[in-house]
Amino acid sequence: MENNKLIAQDLLKINAVVLSPDDPFTWASGIKSPVYCDNRLILAYPDVRVDVIDAFVALIKENYPAAEVIAGTATAGIPHAALIAEAMGLPMAYIRSSAKSHGRKKQIEGIINPRQKVVVIDDLISTGGSVLTAVHAAEEAGADVLGVAAIFTYQLPQASSNFKEEKVSLATLTDFETLIHLAEEQGKISGAQLEQLKLWYADPTSEDWCAQKQ
Numbered sequence: 001m002e003n004n005k006l007i008a009q010d011l012l013k014i015n016a017v018v019l020s021p022d023d024p025f026t027w028a029s030g031i032k033s034p035v036y037c038d039n040r041l042i043l044a045y046p047d048v049r050v051d052v053i054d055a056f057v058a059l060i061k062e063n064y065p066a067a068e069v070i071a072g073t074a075t076a077g078i079p080h081a082a083l084i085a086e087a088m089g090l091p092m093a094y095i096r097s098s099a100k101s102h103g104r105k106k107q108i109e110g111i112i113n114p115r116q117k118v119v120v121i122d123d124l125i126s127t128g129g130s131v132l133t134a135v136h137a138a139e140e141a142g143a144d145v146l147g148v149a150a151i152f153t154y155q156l157p158q159a160s161s162n163f164k165e166e167k168v169s170l171a172t173l174t175d176f177e178t179l180i181h182l183a184e185e186q187g188k189i190s191g192a193q194l195e196q197l198k199l200w201y202a203d204p205t206s207e208d209w210c211a212q213k214q
């Protein structure tokens with residue numbers, strides 16, 4: 001099975017994908033959504049963890065073969081970055097959303113040296129805002145950021161334009177289209193739920209779909 005389908009199947013199997021159209025989720029970006037994908041749950045399933053890390057290693061070897069440091073985005077990107085770095089025998093670092101206000105007042109924990117080739121890991125891309133903040137911090141430290149690798153992307157136009165504008169490469173293990181297609185195939189989503197998701201997905205930043213559900 002191709003990795004994008006395997007990982008989507010794993011996410012469905014562990015119930016990482018939750019629908020709640022009547023009580024929408026608020027995403028990090030402020031977007032209201034009927035769907036949430038909780039990749040943090042992967043950590044609880046050793047077999048799924050192995051699938052995810054094997055797929056990440058293959059993705060990084062293919063897209064960013066010169067990687068020298070694996071850097072996780074705080075917080076959900078950190079455990080995956082640690083496991084990838086371990087599997088690849090590479091140094092690992094993590095990047096906070098902003099510098100600490102106490103202690104050593106760092107945004108980057110661990111070591112990223114100037115000119116080092118860095119791959120930044122996040123668990124999930126909605127708008128890409130969180131991981132692009134981490135990319136900027138690594139670049140400010142002088143790193144040569146090869147690109148971003150993440151488990152899942154919603155493939156939102158807003159994310160594509162953000163990555164394009166910043167000239168940052170993005171590679172993911174799976175995506176919204178693959179996930180929804182598989183959920184439909186496996187009867188894990190009803191026709192009504194699919195229609196509502198389509199309505200939201202046509203314009204995720206508008207909250208019209210919320211109004212129309214009532």
Ligand SMILES: O=P(O)(O)OC[C@H]1O[C@H](OP(=O)(O)OP(=O)(O)O)[C@H](O)[C@@H]1O
Pocket residue numbers: 027028029073074075076077122123124125126127128129130131
């Ligand atoms: O692409 P974006 O619009 O930035 O959204 C995706 C980000 O949101 C989530 O993190 P969250 O802020 O919930 O924090 P966490 O990683 O600490 O769980 C997720 O883990 C991504 O980092």
Ligand SMILES: O=C(O)c1cc(=O)[nH]c(=O)[nH]1
Pocket residue numbers: 026027028029035036037038039124126127
């Ligand atoms: O955008 C987010 O905050 C977000 C969406 C999602 O589905 N899962 C998640 O962990 N964060």
